[in-house]
Amino acid sequence: MKLTSEERLKVIIVDDEEGMCLGAKRIVRDFVVEVNDLGIKVSFDVKYVTRGKEYLDLLEKEKFDITLIDYKLPDCSGLDILEKITKKGYDMIPIMITAYATFEAAVQATKLGAHDFIAKPFTPDELRSSLRKATVHLLLARHARKSEEEKRKLRFQFISILSHELKAPLAAIEGYLNILQKRYETISKEDYDMMLGRSLVRLEGMRKLIFDLLDVTRIESGDKKRNFEEINIEDMAKSSVEMANFEAAKRNIKIELNIKTPVKMHADKGEIEIILNNLITNAVKYNKENGRVDIVLEKNDNKIRIAVSDTGIGLEKEDISRLFEEFVRIKNEHTIGILGSGLGLSTIKKLAKLYGGEVTVQSVVGEGSTFTVELSS
């Protein structure tokens, strides 16, 4: 990985031999560690103190990443300090330094939480090597914690938005049922029919959301057995078009399928179906009356391209960047009243990735959009 960022770690040396401290400080100050796995270049700021108490007081005020502690300090034992700081659970790596390089001391220090152990007198290389190990360990552990935390946050966000998306249609249906129950005489039979119709539409939206959600969880969990077979995308596109034609005809939208080359691939049929259905129904949903949908299928050098263009409302530039995120639906005067789960495009993106491909969009506001999915066969 290329080194893309730089980080400074704070090192503190706790040793009563000032000459040793100064020497070590000089070595550490000029040292650079490259953590290639994370692409981080690390350099160090160094401080030293000569007493254990001084060190513990300093820890209350200042954060350090790595501590080098002498085994024998004038006011206390290095092991006592080690025990104290381990108990406090600082996000910091302790390394023990000692003149008495005995096996027992090393075992005890390790038991008390020392990451490494260097014996005095040590060479600059020994110090650097220990520091390098500690740095890599520290950064990898921090990185792992961070990505775990991010995953948890994303999950939480997903669930809270999902609850909201399920609550909205429920509230709408409940509202209509409440009115129907009261049987107001001020409301005409046609209006009551309309309310029943709206309730059914919202139910349908909810059902679609739940189905899309099942698609998402199946893909994400990896539980679903993927069933690979030789499939003919032309045939699948034809049946997707047939399904979409029902809605399209209502608004006089024409769907054209343009097959440039035979498009066969080894894939899971269900997954390709999700991609095609989502792309085509979107192109109809966000289209204008009397509009067009053009689907182009082609295969070049084992790359399959599915491009679906519409003559619909188009997308603002700033909306495109978040379009493929879960539950994102673009809200504006043109999209009011169009139902959707906000999961379709994020699902397409995930599926395209599974096939080593991607999904892109080109759009002009008021003229239409083209969504292109590329897959490796």
Place this chain on the structure above:
Amino acid sequence: MNKKTTVLLVDDDADFLLQEKYELEAEGYEVVIAEGRKKAKEVLKGLKPDIAIVDLMMESPDAGFVLSYEIKKQYPDTPVIMVTAVTSKTGIEFSSITEDEKHWIKADTIFTKPVRTEQLLKEIKRLVK
């Protein structure tokens, strides 16, 4: 004969809009609906409502604030009730309004969705004298 009280209802949720319209009409109010801030602005050109009920998040997350401000500017004595689901959407809470908040949120009352019709009716009666 007394003129009916005119209520302007603004929301991007078409279902909520219709439901409240029916409920309020059944109570004898004249109800004008607008799906979003832009439509409401059109309506306001030719109508001074006795009270307006405005959703917060419509075309933009703060469309309701803006509209409320615009209504107050055009018709300073028209009370505005703001209705919002913002708490569950963003975690921001506007539970009770202090005098300070009332100053910058140009609404007389803020309700959090789901709002019961009885709640709205009571507040309309209180605000429209």
